[in-house]
Amino acid sequence: MKVVVQVSDSDKVAQAVKSVVNLVNDLGEELEEVEVVFHQSAIVATTSAESVRPLLDRxxxxxxxCRNSLKAQGISEDSLPRGVKVVTSGVGEIVRRQKEGWIYLKL
Structure with missing residues (x-):
């Protein structure tokens, strides 16, 4: 199974990261892939290796x-930790994944 996770609220980033770790721990090998899409105010979390390390290590x-959110916040793509992938639009990425049959989860 493949899961795309939307994180758009900066106030919910820490709990969202914990929830994704719990998801991976619980479903284990049943999960083929999990993609966590940060956009809107939550985009600031992608600038801190500490914030996203629990995900990058999995x-x-x-x-x-989301490149659009990075630009809106004045954040350079070069400032992102190694392993963070940039897409043109966070919402576009989520819609594409859903079209491909991924399970959608908003945290």
Missing amino acids: ERVKVVA
Whole structure:
């Protein structure tokens, strides 16, 4: 199974990261891939390796940052920790994944 996770609220980032770790721990090998898409105010979390490290350290988990949100916040893509992937639009990425049959989870 593949899961795309939307994180858009900066106040919910820490709990969202914990929830994704719990998801991976619980479902284990049942999960083929998890993609965590950060956008809107939550985009600031992608600038801190400490914030997203629990996700980057997991197999089968990808951390994705929205380029539109980075630009809106004045954040350079070069400032992102290694392993964070940038996509043009966070919402576009989520819609594409859903079209591909991924399970959608908003945290």
